[in-house]
Amino acid sequence: MNEWSIFGHDWALQYLRQSLQHGRVRHAYLIVGTPNIGKHLLAHTFASALNCTAPDIALRPCGTCRSCRLMVSGNHPDMIYGELDPNSGILKIDAVRAVISKLAMKPYEARYRVAIFDEFDRTQARTQDAMLKTLEEPPAHAVIILIASGLESILPTILSRSQIIHLRPVSIETLYHVLRQHYGADDDTAQHLAHFSGGRIGWAISALQNPETLDQRATALNLFEQALAGMRHVRFELADGLSKDKLALYPLLELWLTYWRDILHVIEGERGSLCNIDRIDTISHFAKAMTVEDVLKGIRATQTTLSQLSANINLRLRLEVMFLDYPYLD
Template sequence: MINMPQFKDIRGHQQIIRHLQNAINLNKVSHAYIFNGEEGSGKNILASTFAMALQCDRKEAEPCLECRSCRQAENRNQPDIIRITHEKPNSIGVEDIRVQLNADIMIKPYSSPYKIYIIDEAEKLTVQAQNALLKTIEEPPAYAVIMLLTTNADEFLPTILSRCVSLNLKTVEDADIKKYLMEELQIPDYQADLCTAFAQGNMGKAIKLASAENFNQIKDETVQLLKYINEMEISEIVEAIKKISTHKLDVQDYFDLIMIWYRDVLLFKATSDVDSLIFKDEVRYIQKQANRSSYEGIEAIINALENAKARLNANVNFDLVMELLLLTIKEN
């Protein structure tokens, strides 16, 4: 069973939650919603909780978690909450939409007030699939609710955007993330600080790092690399990064950890304040790097990290990206 929260248990996103609950209370539920936010930002939890509340037997703005429909939704077998799947990893094709949604939506709900379709990774919808979906969104049956979950709403046709209620997920406050990690996942203060800084307002990312079995190993290997990077040869650094990236975390996540380190270096250079640092226990090395680098040099490194992330997103060769990044770090 998937442990589903109620709206009141979700951290952050209060504006969106109010919007969804008002729609239920005022009986003004739209036929189509776009949940737009980066990976791990909470799209799935918001959409799933909304779907569960819409189908809940108590007909209130908060799912009860106790009725038959809520229990089915928790077990992912509520017959009127349908999740669209796709065979191809990088695209949701026209047949996926025709077969799983268009052909099915005319059949009335089995046991609920609504028939709800959740399309995760909706940015992968091909143009043909979007056009097929558009026909349904333009003239949906009264009981239909379609939820598009995406990391990039710009991929949608303007006609889709204009017919959906767009909900853009914002970042969650650091204090809320840290509190959640310490209370719900019971991780120590120092680890919660690092995971929160790493997450940059994304609860999913914070939980992912906090839940990594080898958290301390990941952190230690990253810190070892950064402490001695100036003394290392480029080939040694590339090997070290390759070794680190064999862990479950994405190499992009390492860039975020490295980013936190250089933000600490920049912060210490500007303020000499140890208490504000995330890597407090490495202050000797942070001070050494702060003394050695100029402000421009540290900023060049932070910019190079952002560029490296963008290049990897654009599928530029991994070794080439790493070499450019590491040369910038060595130079500065």
């Protein structure tokens, strides 16, 4: 455990804490990593540390000062959030402009006004452009924290003006230890969740505390197995059903990618790093019926669909194309 109550990302913690201690706070940070890996916790903890009033910088965030208490309650007047569109889950240009106008104002009571923009990699280029002037000439009291799952769709001009912090998947051993020592998981549960998570510590903790997370995972994996085992009409029926909830496709397709990678690992004889260890029999069955190229094609098709979810596309058609690229079993 550490003072920031964040596990598995020691280098990122050290970098941010040193920047605070030496007075080298940047105006823009871009925290990057797979969903549920700990990006949001790191962003909010860093924001708390920026405005904590504890005399000893090394103890920030203290968790007890007025600023820290306001952060925990979600009522800090100098915290601003870019609101995602409730239908598409995308950050729209009007939301960015609204935050920028608030950032220009002096803080009500803190050192900094801190703005957090979630899912920034899903934003359109024109929306990102709306933020450029603020990044080029930021107010002295403003800190912007961008959160993204990847860098591919983010403009180079945004990347060059941000301090990028990559969060890597946490090792199975570290996750197992954290779940056992800090969250009271029994041995079997900790082992399974450490594997299921794929190194995403936030997901592992959520699954331990919310049993419905595992139910959702089982349902999503059942759909994947149904798609792989089914013929075209089965897959197209699935495409029709899945196309009705775009936001649900983000975590579902991310999970399907872990299954594809498990199949690839089994084909290549590398079983030690499997995520979905409870599906080993089915994974082995699929692995026997596929080639490496089949699996890579399935991975590319899934990644392409994920990357296009933020665009204005015919979602059912995109899913049908993806399923056509999935191999059929003999």
